[in-house]
Amino acid sequence: MTTGSGPRPYNFSAGPAAMPEAVLQRAAAEMLDWQGSGMSVMEMSHRGKEFGAICAQAEADFRALLAVPEHFHILFMQGGGLGENAIVPMNLSRGGKVDFVITGSWSAKSQKEALRYCNSHIAASNADSQHTRMPAPSTWQLSDDASYVHLCSNETIHGVEFQELPDLAALGSRAPLVIDFSSHVASRPVDWTRVGLAFGGAQKNLGPAGLTLVIVRDDLVGHALEICPSAFNYRIVADNKSMYNTPPTWAIYIAGLTFQWLRQQAEGALTGVAAIEQRNVDKARLLYDFIDASPFYENRVAPDCRSRMNVPFFLKDESRNEAFLAGAREAGLLQLKGHKSVGGMRASIYNAMPLEGVQALVGYMREFERSHA
Amino acid sequence: MTTGSGPRPYNFSAGPAAMPEAVLQRAAAEMLDWQGSGMSVMEMSHRGKEFGAICAQAEADFRALLAVPEHFHILFMQGGGLGENAIVPMNLSRGGKVDFVITGSWSAKSQKEALRYCNSHIAASNADSQHTRMPAPSTWQLSDDASYVHLCSNETIHGVEFQELPDLAALGSRAPLVIDFSSHVASRPVDWTRVGLAFGGAQKNLGPAGLTLVIVRDDLVGHALEICPSAFNYRIVADNKSMYNTPPTWAIYIAGLTFQWLRQQAEGALTGVAAIEQRNVDKARLLYDFIDASPFYENRVAPDCRSRMNVPFFLKDESRNEAFLAGAREAGLLQLKGHKSVGGMRASIYNAMPLEGVQALVGYMREFERSHA
Known part of the structure; x- marks a missing residue:
């Protein structure tokens, strides 16, 4: 896990959840x-x-x-x-x-x-x-x-x-x-x-x-x-x-x-909630598109009502769950375990999660799939 | 008011209230x-x-x-x-x-x-x-x-x-x-x-x-x-x-x-709550004894049920209230105004208030009395 003087790990907790680093500072x-x-x-x-x-x-x-x-x-x-x-x-x-x-x-x-x-x-x-x-x-x-x-x-x-x-x-x-x-x-x-x-x-x-x-x-x-x-x-x-x-x-x-x-967030000409919404759309699309294209992972929610914030997903071979979570922690990707009532994994990608965090998650998922498929 | 690199002011708020500086740090x-x-x-x-x-x-x-x-x-x-x-x-x-x-x-x-x-x-x-x-x-x-x-x-x-x-x-x-x-x-x-x-x-x-x-x-x-x-x-x-x-x-x-x-507090052979209780007894006695001995201030609560934590007191000449509070703030003694339902002043001297804070308050009160009596 990345700690100390390096970048902070990405925290996918469903709540309490990651906060903007600027707020914490x-x-x-x-x-x-x-x-x-x-x-x-x-x-x-x-x-x-x-x-x-x-x-x-x-x-x-x-x-x-x-x-x-x-x-x-x-x-x-x-x-x-x-x-x-x-x-x-x-x-x-x-x-x-x-x-x-x-x-x-x-x-x-x-x-x-x-x-x-x-x-x-x-x-x-x-x-x-x-x-x-x-x-x-x-x-x-x-x-x-x-x-x-x-x-x-x-x-x-x-x-x-x-x-x-x-x-x-x-x-x-x-x-x-x-x-x-x-x-x-x-x-x-x-x-x-x-x-x-x-x-x-x-x-x-x-x-x-x-x-x-x-x-x-x-x-x-x-x-x-x-x-x-x-x-x-x-x-x-x-x-x-x-x-x-x-x-x-x-x-x-x-x-x-x-x-x-x-209020200070900006994406192109968008500011505030409009900016953060655009970023949330981009983050969610990146993750769902990757999951949908993969034979290794799945999300079971109908595309028209998928949450931009909470992305439950499953490894089709659930015997690999523990290895997936352990590797994620090693890669600085925290709190990805799904809720006990649903099982599998869950990535909560709230406002404070930067696009880079979702990119890191997708990168890890791709690599885990490559080495375990 | 004392701020910046000097010592922190003493905060007599009834709550939310002063906290141990070590905890904040x-x-x-x-x-x-x-x-x-x-x-x-x-x-x-x-x-x-x-x-x-x-x-x-x-x-x-x-x-x-x-x-x-x-x-x-x-x-x-x-x-x-x-x-x-x-x-x-x-x-x-x-x-x-x-x-x-x-x-x-x-x-x-x-x-x-x-x-x-x-x-x-x-x-x-x-x-x-x-x-x-x-x-x-x-x-x-x-x-x-x-x-x-x-x-x-x-x-x-x-x-x-x-x-x-x-x-x-x-x-x-x-x-x-x-x-x-x-x-x-x-x-x-x-x-x-x-x-x-x-x-x-x-x-x-x-x-x-x-x-x-x-x-x-x-x-x-x-x-x-x-x-x-x-x-x-x-x-x-x-x-x-x-x-x-x-x-x-x-x-x-x-x-x-x-x-x-x-749990880490100690006063002589006493530790924990016993130590903090002794300190609270000392702080309260210092303040009540000063008030009782002064013709300028008064506390109206019977001595056998006076609170060690919250000390309401009055200037006998209440026209001096604003001057008292303004001078206190200047001296780094914060939030001494009494509750609106009682009036006057109130010093809340909870666990986190050091003896030095009560000494500073008594010192200020003595000086205010000397210059206004």
């Missing part, structure tokens, strides 16, 4: 004294002017980065995606019915957790394809009376991604759309006209674990069930500008640095 | 490559062997530091003390009755939030003294049928601390004691024979905001209400060794470094 440099304040960011009162500035800048940068309209709140919360699986229905279900679109492990978990708070209707599922196909929106059985429709816009484990969010109104539903975008947030634009609420844990594409972003439309706030904890009530969190309870200040700071890094 | 040094792993701790999968080792070591160090018996779980959670105000009754109340001892803002907030989940009985309150006296345990009106008794063992805002935890059995209650020890955890030993559950946000004495420690006795786990979110169900969190959802990995790492720092 700045965090290290500012650790004992943030911009002349005499304090580490970790030592600042969340109610002081220094952290207030950090938090406001992070929110403004995220809003600019993803063009979040003004009638959406940006909330910094805790509990991760699994926490939101309860927090969303406590805030939005009104105890009624919720439509779920099941496309993999994460949407299935969301549906199961929501049963504590509301009735659930499974409007569509790709379980019969082992979560490798996307059920066409035209086939979804949407309810007339759903409080909202939930989907996971990128399934981290199964590697299935919505390439376009559904237009629920065109499908005959009046319900707002809730998306779990944990594992592809800020990797592509979001069409906010189609979304009522989006939530995501930060630990894949935005920063450290322990921070959850919730982007919620004004009119959906204020309808929480009585049993919703105050710390997780969107009305209370929004009214207190994410400072009802002490927020995860360090994680917000690092996410803020990551937002700044994202 | 190590965190900066390991930022891009934790012990040859090629990864920042923020980039590690929580299920990988590297972070697994960090988390297990943190738990073991905390257990050793506070002599936590084996029949207590140590859980790393999210949501802070305000989150636990809901999470504790969801897990422990069984929908029944809970006794509350009100000694300040934090216990009052806990009581109010619990009403969502259970019946509440106020067994004692010091509200009539503006939270400056401790109601004697012999006067508490404990219920026969309480699921648990809740108290806040150190009130951060009012500066009131239990110098000894009550022996509920001796008071005729069979209920377990729940303590919110957020703002004095690890500043003194805990008598676990008197405690059923202790919780604390990390951001005062243990590390960064975004991490909550819950120490809970075996037999109290497994009785959650059906509406308790899975991510906050002690049974699920314990069974998954705090990794049901992605834990706040960075915060656990920093807390772990802080636990190691605490």
